[in-house]
Amino acid sequence: MADIIIAGGGIGGLATALSLVRLGHRATVLERSGTFAEIGAGIQLGPNAFRALDRLGVGESVRERAVFIDELRFMDGTTGEKVAAMELTGAYRERFGNPYAVVHRGDLYQPLLTACQELDGVELFADASVGSYEQDADGVTVRTVDGRTFRGAALIGADGIRSTVRAAMLGDGEPRVSGHTIYRSVIPIEKVPEELRWNTVTLWAGPQWHFVHYIIGGGKYLNLAVTRDDGATVPVTGRETARAHVLAQFPGIGPTARRLLELGEGWREWVLCDRDPVRTWTDRRVVLVGDAAHPMLQYAAQGACQALEDAVVLGDLLDGMDADDVVQHLEKFNAVRRERTGRTQLIARYMGSELYHPAGEKAKARNAMLSALTQREMHDKVSWLHGDHHFTDSGAEGAATSAEPPSARR
Template structure:
């Protein structure tokens, strides 16, 4: 039984542990925090995520707390007019084989954690920040900040956008600051007027800003996320933001969107970051996965989905792994996944600049383009992401 070490106990790390354990590996997960927990608010899960979760054996557990959405709705944030909506029931579910849903991040994380805790072959080690790794012909030795070591046939770096494993492997510096600031709030559904409790993911697009909201927590909360293209240059991760400050960032917002925005309380602030796509995620017996390999902006709602896909593909490729073919199999993982995940990174950036934030004539052209698309055409736009079941489609003809 091969032993694999995973750096990072987030969604990607735990999904990878489940995937590898399901293929006969013994797994040690090293988490830098002093507990295994997931912070954050709402998260969107496309059909591709549910395909992956089903493969990992936790699909039904996640579905129990998910809110299954009727449509993705795109609104003009200043006029308040409905521009387009992609229906997510009937034909969509039939085509892609699974629903589109939203959950609280914890409602995705906890089923992954519980499933790992149920397996004898998965060891979860908290308060174990990885500092570096060393490898030789037979394995990888992982060193932690406090001087402990773990050794395995392979090391998977699933330790996030500021990955220590990536820094040691690629040395490519700090993440790219997007210049976008996002404010997030989660409020009890009882505080939301009945007429505003829409079973949709709704996006209001305005000049250099957009506002997304949807119900999470099995229907108990409304998740609010409003983003401003403000040229921010310094990363910020989660401090409190004054309600008055948040409301002042969006003076031209339409009446209905304003009503929803004013419901927010306990706002927190982040400056969004990502990285440029890279072709190489491996170094011998070491591979990157999830945000460590391909961190992306939230705008395509695919960050967690792509990490789940990584986990499934990696488990399949490392099935029956022997000590002598680790390097080759990790290189194969890199080869079949980097184009798809890299395109998702670039699409997310493009959606922010070209779809969500235009003003004036460009916004009018966008509205005309979106409103002219049929349901089938809207589905076609996302089919390479939502509909792929082997998780290797880059969405570009001739590229795999």
């Protein structure tokens, strides 16, 4: 048994705390915000996420809040043509052992938070922004910005894409700005015409843009997320944006997609960022997980899923560990996770640049390629990601090949 400090109280941090404490360790979670809460809108959960959630003991709680999707639908955003769809019922669920679902981020976060609050081995500290850490042969001392100190056998950096722990460990600067701006809105389902209330994750692909929508909140809301490849160079996080501005970004959008886009209100915008994969996220008794280790663009819908996988794998590797065994176990975690997560990072980039945003003849070629795939072939393409039971397999195919299925993403 060991005392372990976790920087960051988001999805990855709380999942890691659960994983460690259920195996006998004690976890202290330091959250920079004043409250433990999750902001944002919809999130997609593949079978791999549910497998991890079940291991953490919160799978059923999340299922109760989830909307189970029938298919991932890929549409041509200008012509309105249905290009392809990957079915997520029958054969998919039988093969991968779990459903594909969408939830509001809060409906994933709350079960994790409640489970942590109910465990004696988890201590949660809000307003506890990590300022620095020092380590020695016996442990790690963490100092918060307001002067408090915490001592543990290890420090886990789960503090997001702009991780303080990563900055101290790797010193690799600011995240990479993708040049893509995403606009998000969540609206009551009553405002959506019944003929447009599809139980799908639908992606409309256009020249240098794409638009994704799906129902969340147990059927109460429609989540809208529309992305423009606009060459943005400055990070933006959740800035309020006028409806007229959003609508003006997509003049060539087809009529059905336009109807859905015009339903949006209370729009906010983000400029998307990620980082290049790195081979090392550990320094003796300190390790990174989730977005601190391998931040990725939303296009593979795997950011939260990979953080949940991290939590399970790290917990398994630290099972039975005492304070003297930390270093080798953290190095093993790094070794077994880096290929899978790095591949997912690169696939997410590929999907955003090569699959979703081409125009003209390239778009026609993409549509022809996607429409030719059988259901079995689509499932084969995602099997390494959705079907992995150990969360360590990287699969045999190359990133570009595996990025080709018409799986609609945020």
